Amino acid sequence: MRTHSPFLNHIGEFMLTKQYSLTAVDTYLKWISFYTHFHDKRHPASLGDNEVI
Known part of the structure; x- marks a missing residue:
């Protein structure tokens, strides 16, 4: 589940801890x-x- 983005990696790791x-x-x-x-x-x-929903 590694991505090229440190941001996405952090989110993914956080979600797995949850x-x-x-x-x-x-x-x-x-x-x-x-x-x-x-x-x-x-x-x-x-x-x-308008861009943030």
């Missing part, structure tokens, strides 16, 4: 990755109300 299933962790990480790439890797603090 006993999420590997399938759930993988799904969450894929959606987070998709979301961040969709918004051109901008920090959430720089996104507007």
Whole structure:
């Protein structure tokens, strides 16, 4: 479950300590990755109300 992102690795490790299933962790990480790439890797603090749901 290693990714190229230290951020995603941290989230995945945290979720595993909370006993999420590997399938759930993988799904969450894929959606987070998709979301961040969709918004051109901008920090959430720089996104507007319309972009953060």
